[in-house]
Amino acid sequence: MCGIVGYIGTQQAAPLLIEGLTRLEHRGYDSAGVAVLGSSGLKVAKKAGRVRDLSEGLPKRFGGKVGIGHTRWATHGPANDVNAHPHTDAVERVAVVHNGIIDNAAALRAELTADGVDLRSDTDTEVLAHLIGRSTAKTLEARTADALSRIEGTYGIAVTHADFPDRIVVARNGSPLIIGVGNHEMHVASDLAALVRYTTTVAHLDDGEMATVTAGGFTTYRLDATGFSATDRRANKVDIDPAAYDAGEHDSFMHKEMLEQPARAEAVLRGRLDERFGTGHLGGLNLDARELRAIKRVKILGCGSAYYVGQMGASLIEELARVPADAEAASEFRYRNPIVEPDTLYVAVTQSGETIDTLLAVQEVRRKGGFVIGLVNVVGSAIAREVDGGIYLHAGPEVAVASTKALTNMYLAFAMLAIQLGRVRDLSIADGRRLINGLTAIPGQIEQVLAMEDHLATVAQQLGAAESLFFVGRVRGFPVAREGAQKFKEISYRHAEAYQTSELKHGPLALISPEVPTVAIVPDDELVERNVAALHEIAARGGPLVVITHPGVDLGDVPADRIDIPRNERELDPILLTIPLQVLAYHAALSLGHDIDKPRNLAKSVTVE
Secondary structure, eight states: OEEEEEEEEESHHHHHHHHHHHHHHHHOSSEEEEEEETTTTTEEEEEESSSHHHHOOOSOOOSSSSEEEEEESSSSSSHHHTTTTTTOOOOEEEEEEEEEBBBHHHHHHHHHTHHHOOOOOOOOOOHHHHHHOOOOOOHHHHHHHHHHTTTOOOOOEEEEEEEEEOOOEEEEEBOEEEEEEOOEEEEEEEGGGGGGTOOEEEEEEOTEEEEEETTEEEEEEEEETTTTEEEEHHHHHHHOGGGGGGTTTSSSHHHHHHHHHHHHHHHHEEEEEETTTEEEOOOOGGGOOHHTTTTOEEEEOHHHHHHHHHHHHHHHHHHOOOOOOEEEEEEHHHGOOOOOOOEEEEEEEESSSOHHHHHHHHHHHHHHEEEEEESSSEEEEESHHSSSEEEEEEOOOOOSSSSSSSHHHHHHHHHHHHHHHTEEEEEEHHHHHHHHHHHHHHHHHHHHHHHHHHHHHHHHHHHHHHHHEEEEEOOOOHHHHHHHHHHHHHHHHHHEEEEEEGEEEEEEEGGGOOSOEEEEESSSSSSSHHHHHHHHHHTTTTTTTTEEOOOTOOOOOOOOOOEEEEOOGGHHHHHHHHHHHHHHHHHHHTTTTTTTOTTTTTTSSOOOO
């Protein structure tokens, strides 16, 4: 979702801002803009479309060593040049970029209009620029605080002012902001991707925190009843290779990240499998064996693909630990006034660690005294700092909007959690060792599935030609089907729906026709006969079939494109069943000519409700 960059130092700001915005394109956006402060004052350029359109249209004389930039994902008002950020005050001395949503923007706009302010855009953000510009406080920090005191909602902001050309003021409440420390220069961004080319020494702001950034450093503080109070935020070095944010020889980040899955799966398992005792070794949970045994229920919270892998995880926990478990969309959780129980383990699942719906759900659990752990990929992210413990996913930076390697590592983390929970209960050491051996085999088996890419690409072209598709699976296979449908919707823009195979006769079978293919998940498990019977029902009505199954499964005389995946333990089947669905979605989108890393209307990190 919307991206923020900022720079102050000894170099010309505009090229650095454009480079930073380019590295944030994966977040999803529809317009872009920059503002720089130079000897002639504040200059702003913004444009609907891609960052390259902005770059090509920049004036030749656009100098300045202080600047802020933004990629906008439209919320208030359509995607056009006027609504693009940065926004300025009436006399164009103040420039603001903003991620988040101002809930009381309509009331503030009406108040400003009544006072004679000419509002130029449809956005909520413009009110911030005017409020800062109209403040009579003596410092930019105080003027920004005055404006924020009027705001209800979420924000990550960066502010420049022609009267204070030696600083950028930033603030966070529910939307990420990172400060990057350089050599006599400083950077600001909403995502580490914009910074890593220049620095890997960073400080993450907390909600309610502000900072003043100058070429020589930064100071952080909060505003309370007595004024500003220092927070003594320190910068830390993050262990990351800047090359991880480059697609390299691959046509897209999604393709690169799919092929990275065997290595990243090994990374998340490394040092966490205890073969001797047949259990997981997850010290980051901050729970000992007695505390694990006291857990009576597990509630998993996630959004999108994280929600679907949470359903896989819940099924696995129930099966191995015999503890009631379920997954719920984090976006709905806090709005139903949930009952938070002291003996329930809450698990927040998120790649970015900044997904606003999941963060708010975590805060609701903690507000009500619950214990929550995180399955998070980004070290130092908001949710990683908010939870009581957790499991880092070690998937490496994931740039593509459609999650692949992070989702795989989420499942593997759930598998280790389920085994560890099971082993403090009734899961035998023999079954624990069996499952540990199964997990150890998964990276190599993922590699085997990815080696089938040419065959999967052929099948995908046929699926991409259909306007609508079904994905079906039972029990363990149903969340796999849901994730498969999600991938197709995200990047091929085809209508794709997932159903339990057992539910076909209760409505969806009416839509089966030669024009509607079905992708069926048919593992070799205790339900294989029932699943094959459903395939016959689909085939009898002329429905084309793609069947993801195991070698040796007898499909009878059902006409189908068959995709055999390697066998593992039945409990661990879901993740291997998911891999070919990623490749099918990728090649369907490729055959349709879509921009796979930047699917329309979507964003990588969803930071607004």
